Amino acid sequence: MRSRARRAFALATAGVLTAAGVLSLAGTADAATTLGASAAAKGRYFGTAVAAGHLGESAYASTLDTEFNMVTPENEMKWDAVEGTRNSFSFGSADQIVSHAQGKGMRVRGHTLVWHSQLPGWAGGLGADDLRSAMNNHITKVMDHYKGKIYAWDVVNEAYQDGSSGARRSSPFQDKLGSGYIEEAFRTARTADPGAKLCYNDYNTDGQNAKSNAVYAMVKDFKQRGVPIDCVGFQSHFNSNSPVPGDYQANLQRFADLGVDIQITELDIEGSGSAQAASYTKVVNACLAVSRCAGLTVWGVTDTYSWRSSGTPLLFDGDYRKKPAYTAVLAALGGSGGVDGGTGGATCTATYARTDTWGDRFNGQVTVRAGSSAISGWTVPVTVTSPQKVSTTWNGTPSWDSSGNVMTMRPNGNGNLAAGASVSFGFTVMTNGNTSAPAIGACTAS
16 A cells, blocks of 8 residues: 555565456446456456546546556545544545446445554554554444445555564554454454455565565464455565566465455556566466456556656556556456557557536547557547437547447548547537536547
């Protein structure tokens, strides 16, 4: 779980994956061309961390809605964000993410309930009895607010030290409540929402080492004694100094053999080009090889907003172009197409912006940009929400589905684009009382 401060150290983390059925795909792209749908065809999900403050950015929201089918609030559900003052809860930003996800058919991971970081000062300063009461109250109130809306919760996060000892991390919870606080947190969470999966989440546990062995021993003990734990999260932050370990898959499997699901919860891999692509492929293949691996979450949509602010660890670059790592992940999931970012395929991207607004209508503009090779044609699906209707279009030739809500736009003499070149088409939406933005599907090049 990355903090707002974007801690700039290189981690190697992984997440336990929960067994899950096929997920619905938000948007209009099919399973062959998006991460979420291709993962769903394999019985997995493919998610991303989301910041509420970026949902109003068209390229961010369009990429999120097209490619992913699980979201994790990046900071908005952490203790300091929802309970900055004792027993006074504020869910506005987190609610915004949950509402957006539900509206697009995506599920939500809750992150996180008990963590030593981003803990408000009032909580860290409490005595033992008050802290225990505050912890259980926080878990109960937050989970009750989202009851029935959260697929899985990171109940406790990063409770173990790095290094050779495998010891518990010093924190207000550990120091004042003792080692039993983790079990207590999980029992409280089960009572609060019996329908949500309950996960322990940590980093640098990707391979077998002292830290992962300590977490393994805890999970094994919990399962033997009936403590309610359903999943283990492996954050999986990698780079050249902390690469994907050779025993990554075997380590995930040994946890799964305890009877818990595995979720890869915060995946990002520093680097670029084929080396980065190969590392991402290794992680995806490991998840697919472990039957209880429920899915993968990358820690952010675009490199621009990564907590690793000086790096390029994600699947989309700062201009939302698909990188070779994206292509490798899609291929590993059994999908194809949608390649961009220097791989040489005939590809394109589509970015939406609202240009004008009146009382009963607004204008939208979609910019189509060719990838690393020239293209001779393109198609972009645009979906409006009933009772909205598109009244006018320009710079393209539209066709409609039977509902009249999905418009597929094709070139109108503007299909030939050189590598990196762009063209725009536009349309007017009659709101009929609904001012929501249209959903822009994946651009398909020819």
